[in-house]
Amino acid sequence: MALIVQKFGGTSVGTTERIKNVAARVARTRAAGNDVVVVVSAMAGETNRLVKLAYEIDAQPIGREYDVLLASGEQVAIALLALALDRAGVPARSFLGHQISMITDTTHSRARIESVGSDVLRATLAAGHVAVVAGFQGIDKAGNITTLGRGGSDTTAVALAAALKADVCEIYTDVDGIYTADPNLVRGARKIPRISYEEMLELASLGAKVLQTRSVEFGMKYEVPIHVRSSFDESEGSWVVPEEETMEQVVVRAVTYDRSEARISVLGVPDRPGVAATVFDALADAEIVVDMIIQNASHEHGHTDLTFTVPKESAVEAVSLMEAGSARLGASEVRADTNIAKVSVVGVGMRSHSGVAAKMFRVLSGAGMNIQMITTSEIKISVVIEEAYTELAVRLLHQAFGLDVAPESAA
Amino acid sequence: MALIVQKFGGTSVGTTERIKNVAARVARTRAAGNDVVVVVSAMAGETNRLVKLAYEIDAQPIGREYDVLLASGEQVAIALLALALDRAGVPARSFLGHQISMITDTTHSRARIESVGSDVLRATLAAGHVAVVAGFQGIDKAGNITTLGRGGSDTTAVALAAALKADVCEIYTDVDGIYTADPNLVRGARKIPRISYEEMLELASLGAKVLQTRSVEFGMKYEVPIHVRSSFDESEGSWVVPEEETMEQVVVRAVTYDRSEARISVLGVPDRPGVAATVFDALADAEIVVDMIIQNASHEHGHTDLTFTVPKESAVEAVSLMEAGSARLGASEVRADTNIAKVSVVGVGMRSHSGVAAKMFRVLSGAGMNIQMITTSEIKISVVIEEAYTELAVRLLHQAFGLDVAPESAA
Numbered sequence: 001m002a003l004i005v006q007k008f009g010g011t012s013v014g015t016t017e018r019i020k021n022v023a024a025r026v027a028r029t030r031a032a033g034n035d036v037v038v039v040v041s042a043m044a045g046e047t048n049r050l051v052k053l054a055y056e057i058d059a060q061p062i063g064r065e066y067d068v069l070l071a072s073g074e075q076v077a078i079a080l081l082a083l084a085l086d087r088a089g090v091p092a093r094s095f096l097g098h099q100i101s102m103i104t105d106t107t108h109s110r111a112r113i114e115s116v117g118s119d120v121l122r123a124t125l126a127a128g129h130v131a132v133v134a135g136f137q138g139i140d141k142a143g144n145i146t147t148l149g150r151g152g153s154d155t156t157a158v159a160l161a162a163a164l165k166a167d168v169c170e171i172y173t174d175v176d177g178i179y180t181a182d183p184n185l186v187r188g189a190r191k192i193p194r195i196s197y198e199e200m201l202e203l204a205s206l207g208a209k210v211l212q213t214r215s216v217e218f219g220m221k222y223e224v225p226i227h228v229r230s231s232f233d234e235s236e237g238s239w240v241v242p243e244e245e246t247m248e249q250v251v252v253r254a255v256t257y258d259r260s261e262a263r264i265s266v267l268g269v270p271d272r273p274g275v276a277a278t279v280f281d282a283l284a285d286a287e288i289v290v291d292m293i294i295q296n297a298s299h300e301h302g303h304t305d306l307t308f309t310v311p312k313e314s315a316v317e318a319v320s321l322m323e324a325g326s327a328r329l330g331a332s333e334v335r336a337d338t339n340i341a342k343v344s345v346v347g348v349g350m351r352s353h354s355g356v357a358a359k360m361f362r363v364l365s366g367a368g369m370n371i372q373m374i375t376t377s378e379i380k381i382s383v384v385i386e387e388a389y390t391e392l393a394v395r396l397l398h399q400a401f402g403l404d405v406a407p408e409s410a411a
Numbered sequence: 412m413a414l415i416v417q418k419f420g421g422t423s424v425g426t427t428e429r430i431k432n433v434a435a436r437v438a439r440t441r442a443a444g445n446d447v448v449v450v451v452s453a454m455a456g457e458t459n460r461l462v463k464l465a466y467e468i469d470a471q472p473i474g475r476e477y478d479v480l481l482a483s484g485e486q487v488a489i490a491l492l493a494l495a496l497d498r499a500g501v502p503a504r505s506f507l508g509h510q511i512s513m514i515t516d517t518t519h520s521r522a523r524i525e526s527v528g529s530d531v532l533r534a535t536l537a538a539g540h541v542a543v544v545a546g547f548q549g550i551d552k553a554g555n556i557t558t559l560g561r562g563g564s565d566t567t568a569v570a571l572a573a574a575l576k577a578d579v580c581e582i583y584t585d586v587d588g589i590y591t592a593d594p595n596l597v598r599g600a601r602k603i604p605r606i607s608y609e610e611m612l613e614l615a616s617l618g619a620k621v622l623q624t625r626s627v628e629f630g631m632k633y634e635v636p637i638h639v640r641s642s643f644d645e646s647e648g649s650w651v652v653p654e655e656e657t658m659e660q661v662v663v664r665a666v667t668y669d670r671s672e673a674r675i676s677v678l679g680v681p682d683r684p685g686v687a688a689t690v691f692d693a694l695a696d697a698e699i700v701v702d703m704i705i706q707n708a709s710h711e712h713g714h715t716d717l718t719f720t721v722p723k724e725s726a727v728e729a730v731s732l733m734e735a736g737s738a739r740l741g742a743s744e745v746r747a748d749t750n751i752a753k754v755s756v757v758g759v760g761m762r763s764h765s766g767v768a769a770k771m772f773r774v775l776s777g778a779g780m781n782i783q784m785i786t787t788s789e790i791k792i793s794v795v796i797e798e799a800y801t802e803l804a805v806r807l808l809h810q811a812f813g814l815d816v817a818p819e820s821a822a
Binding site: 016019020050053054056057058061062064065066068069071072073075076078079080082083084086087092093094096098099143145 | 427430431461464465467468469472473475476477479480482483484486487489490491493494495497498503504505507509510554556
C-alpha cells in the first residue's frame with residue numbers, strides 16, 4: 001500500500017462531469033489499496049472570472065484582498081470533488097489551506113510555502129478518508145490568506161507529498177508527460193520516461209509550462225518522485241526523480257524555446273563600476289523581471305554595451321527607463337528588439353561531454369542563423385536568435401542531438 | 412462616535428457597480444465619525460449557481476462539503492467590497508468566519524452561532540480600518556466550515572453587533588422597512604417606525620422575509636437595536652428594539668400572511684396516548700417541518716381528528732407517510748389541502764386589549780370566509796383560510812384594526 005498525492009489542474013475539474021471523472025480516477029487508485037491525498041486547482045475559467053471582477057473594481061487590487069478573492073476558486077473545486085467522491089462511494093473530506101496549516105510567507109499572490117502541517121491529513125487518511133486539499137492557497141503566520149501564483153497547485157501537491165513522505169506525487173495534466181521538445185513543433189519529439197530534478201528545473205524556467213518551477217525545487221529538496229501524466233488516459237507519463245547514474249549518458253535531454261522575451265541593448269555606456277547596478281536597480285524598482293544579461297568586453301575608449309532580455313510586455317517601459325537614465329549613464333543609444341526567441345538545450349550529460357556548445361552553434365550557424373546572445377549553466381545552453389527561426393532551430397537541434405531516436409540507441 | 416454594524420444582502424452587492432455603491436455608503440458612515448463593521452452576503456445569483464453545481468454532482472450533497480461550497484460565495488463578496496473600500500480611500504480588511512472565531516454548532520447548512528470573537532475586529536477598528544466580514548458562515552469547534560441557512564447573514568450581523576456592543580445593527584435591504592402589511596397587497600400599508608423584538612419575531616416566523624428569525628432572537632437576547640432600511644436611499648427605516656411602554660397602545664402592529672403551507676388531516680384516529688407522538692415522529696424522521704397542529708376534542712366513540720400544516724412541497728410525502736401509518740394508527744382517512752393560507756395579526760397590545768380574536772373572526776366570517784384552523788400566542792392570532800381569500804382577508808384586517816391610519820390617531 002502506497003501513499004499517493006494526486007494533483008488535478010483546472011482543465012481536469014473544469015465541469016461537474018470532469019469532476020466526476022477525477023473522482024472515478026481517485027476511486028480506482030484507492031481501490032488498488034492506496035491512501036490518497038488529492039490537490040485541485042480552481043475550475044477552468046473561474047480564476048479568470050474572479051480576476052475580471054477584481055479589475056472592474058480596482059486596476060491595482062491590494063494583495064491581501066486579491067488573494068482572499070482568488071482562493072475562493074479552489075474552495076469551490078475541493079467541495080465539489082469531495083461531493084463527487086462521496087457520491088462514488090469514497091468517503092472524502094475537503095481542506096482549505098488554513099485547515100492543514102499550509103503556512104507561507106506574506107508575499108501576496110506569489111507566496112512561498114514555509115511549512116506544512118501533516119497531522120490533520122494523517123488523521124484523515126487513518127480514518128479511511130480521501131483528503132481533498134485546495135491547491136494554490138495558504139495562510140501567513142498572522143492567518144491572512146495567501147496564494148502561490150499561477151501553477152501554485154503543483155507546489156501545494158509536492159509540498160504535501162514531502163510533508164507526508166508520500167511515495168509519489170502525481171501531476172495530472174492535459175499533456176501526457178514531458179517531451180524532448182514541444183510536440184506541436186517537432187514531429188519526432190519523444191516522451192521522456194525519467195528526468196532529473198535539475199534538468200526539469202532548467203526546462204521549467206526556460207519556458208516549459210508543465211510544472212511550476214517551485215514545485216520542482218520542492219521535489220528536489222525533499223526528493224519527492226513526481227509523476228507527470230495525462231488526466232485523460234492511464235498511460236505512464238514522465239517521472240521527475242533524483243539524478244540517476246545512467247542519466248549522464250544522454251548529452252541533451254530536451255530542447256526548449258521561449259518567445260516571450262524582448263532584447264534591450266544599452267550602447268556605449270562608460271565601463272566603470274556601478275553602471276550595471278544603476279541599470280538593473282531601475283528595472284527592479286519598476287518590477288521588471290530581467291532574464292539574460294550580457295556585458296561585452298570594454299571598447300577601446302572605456303565604453304561597453306549592456307544587453308539584457310525582459311518580458312515582451314515590459315519592453316516599452318524598460319526602453320523608457322533606459323532612455324530616461326541614459327544621460328546620467330552616459331549611454332549613446334538604447335535599442336529594443338521584440339522579434340527574438342530563446343532556444344535552449346538541457347541535459348546533465350553536458351557535465352561529462354564536451355563540445356555541446358560548439359555543436360549547437362555549428363548547427364544554428366550552418367542554417368544561416370545569427371546568435372545574438374548566449375548564456376550557459378552547467379547543464380544548459382541558451383541562445384537568443386531571430387524569432388522567425390525558432391521552429392527551425394528547435395527541429396535542427398532536436399535532430400542533431402539524436403533526440404528523435406530512443407535513448408538506448410542514442411547513448 | 413458610534414460603532415455601527417452594517418449588513419448588505421446579495422442584491423446590494425449583486426454587481427461590481429453595486430459593490431462600489433455600498434463602499435460609498437460605508438465611506439459616508441465612516442466619514443461621519445463612526446467605526447464600521449460591514450457584513451455581506453454572496454453576490455445575488457452566486458449561491459444559486461453554487462447550489463446548482465452541487466446538485467449536478469449529488470442530489471443529496473453531504474452537509475460538510477455543501478457548506479464549504481456555499482461559504483465561498485461570501486468570500487468573493489468580502490474581498491471585492493474590501494477592494495472597493497480601499498479604492499474609495501477607506502482602508503479595509505476582510506474576514507472569513509474562522510478568522511474572527513465565529514463558532515457555531517455542527518448542524519451543517521443551518522448551524523447556530525455559539526460564540527463570536529471580538530478581539531480581531533476590535534484591533535482592526537482600533538487600527539482605523541473598516542472590517543468586512545463574511546456573513547452566513549462560521550466554523551464548528553473542530554474547525555469545519557458551517558453555514559447558518561438562508562438569511563443567515565442577518566444573524567451574523569446581529570451577533571457581531573452583540574459581541575462588539577455596537578450602537579446599532581443596520582440591515583440594508585431592497586425594502587425600506589417593516590410594513591403593517593405587504594405593500595404589494597395592501598395599498599394603505601404603512602412603514603412601522605418602531606417595533607418590538609417580540610413582534611418582529613412573530614412576523615419573521617409568520618412569513619415576513621425581511622429578517623431571519625434567529626437574527627431577531629439574537630437581537631432580543633442581547634438588546635441590539637436593529638435598523639432595517641433601504642440600500643437605495645438614506646431614509647429612516649424601521650427600528651426593532653426592546654418593547655417600549657407606548658407600544659401596547661397599538662393593539663395590532665401588523666397583518667401578515669403565508670401561502671407556503673398545506674393542511675393535512677388524519678381523521679378518525681383513536682384518542683389514546685401516543686398517537687400524536689407516532690404521527691409527528693414519522694414526520695420528524697422524514698425531516699418534514701410541521702407548523703400548526705390541532706387535535707380536536709374526542710368524538711363520541713373515542714376517536715379524534717388530527718390536523719396540521721406542513722410546507723406545500725412536503726405535502727405529498729406527508730400524506731404517504733400518514734397513509735402508510737394509518738393502518739397502525741387506526742385512522743379512517745387522510746386528507747390534504749394545498750389551497751390554504753395562514754393569515755395572522757401581531758401586536759404586543761393584545762396582552763392588554765381583549766376581543767382581538769373575536770373581532771378578527773367577525774371580520775373574516777362577515778366576508779363569508781370559513782376559518783379552518785386557529786392558533787394563538789400571547790401577541791398573535793393566526794387563522795387558516797382558503798388561499799383565494801388571502802388578499803381580501805389581509806386588507807379587511809388591516810383596515811379593521813386601523814392600520815391604514817397613523818398610530819397617533821389609532822391609539
